Amino acid sequence: MPLTSYTALQTAFAADIRGAANRAHIGKIYRASMEFLAKAQREPLRSLIPNKEYFAFRMGTKLSRPVNAALFVKRTGEWDKLDNALQRKSLSKLNPDQVTRIIYSVAMAFCCFIDLTKDRDQKTPGTFFEYLIGHLFASHLGVNPITRIQVLNLDMETWLPTDFIFDLGKDRPKFHLPIKLSTRERIIQVFAHQRVIDGVFGTERFLGTPVILAETKRSVARRDVTEICVPDQCRVYQLHMAQLKRLYYLDVPATYEKLNHVFPPIVVKSFGHFFFEADTLSA
């Protein structure tokens, strides 16, 4: 059962976020989810996004969220490749697209399992995605994150709760890592948190590198899949609120991809790239 391993992950997660034990739990959750999904039907959806195909898993009357057909890998053995690479601390046998597909599939398999077995449960998929990305980021950087930072300011002393913060040590930038299943029109929050951190600690002390699963939405009545994006607003936020170093997606939205080509650009990439550029980002 995926939920047995998920409970084990929940219990173990915080003790050593980057630890191999967490990755072992994630692997078990993934395999159990795929075993469950093997019994479900795959129903094609009508994609309104150019050059992307989506399907949903069906079981009885329940239909899962949309799954990107090109990103969802069939064999769970792919995960073992990433697992081994992280264990060996060398991803040289993999490439960014492959890593993106593996992580997308692990995230999506568990999300769809929850979609087919629970009612309106958004919290469990969201928390699992935080565990998954938080662990992979920590494992690759070799550092455990913190989730709050101290604000000392003349007569004021307070703690600011944050998304994951990775401190690589003196004279190196720190990472600020918001993790979301989707942001839609709430993407302003990601820029807002970056703004506060820039304001409190100074610009460029923290690199903002949010990781988001996708911006897809399936219309309830019909089988249509769209992406809810606000590219013009993102440009205004990047100019007037705070600068994100990267906007990582597992399923990069078509309209956000174009933000790479405006000036000044917002660098939007699939998350697999992180594992091949992390050293240069933090140099």
Place this chain on the structure above:
Amino acid sequence: MPLTSYTALQTAFAADIRGAANRAHIGKIYRASMEFLAKAQREPLRSLIPNKEYFAFRMGTKLSRPVNAALFVKRTGEWDKLDNALQRKSLSKLNPDQVTRIIYSVAMAFCCFIDLTKDRDQKTPGTFFEYLIGHLFASHLGVNPITRIQVLNLDMETWLPTDFIFDLGKDRPKFHLPIKLSTRERIIQVFAHQRVIDGVFGTERFLGTPVILAETKRSVARRDVTEICVPDQCRVYQLHMAQLKRLYYLDVPATYEKLNHVFPPIVVKSFGHFFFEADTLSA
């Protein structure tokens, strides 16, 4: 039926937001909601907030959101006093606390009607509250709001969707009016929108005056009422993100009240004060 008048308000609202026709619809919704609630029971709740008492309306198995006993007026005739005062453009016979109680009661009566007749409907109460506050603000200022502003910036031209914006004309500040039933830990959004507007148009061009109903929360299992507030974070946002001119509440949270007394202060007031200080704010 409250919903008949609500549908009429929805249809009419945008045509002339400050118009007396909207206030007539609001009055009908309020009276119909109170007639409905007269058939419901009032069930005391256990308030964990010092010096505040709350009850909920009950009908069958359904229980409404928490209602502040001291703010919820019994007689619908109170609304007519505010209605007449706005018509005459003189609130001299009223005081801020009285105005706050009237508006609180109108908002809460319809919210509780929806709580007792619908399942999980958060959208209708939220939209009604936007209509109510948007109309009252517009009526008092004598100006209709807009909900998007144009960003012109060298080679960039785009529209930024906003909450209500009131333009009082050249050489006077404009109002930026976010309207929310509650914000809880999402209050960063209010500061974030102000930051974007300050960034695009310059500081102090727009006065940020959010109006929020309450921050109360009833625990589902028990009958406890608490307020979800993040005062320390608000201070950090006010210092490092953007300055709000006022934080107006209908039911001012106890811990936010204290923000008036820290330095630098955030001015938190009950919304009734707006009608007596709007001239000096925009001077």
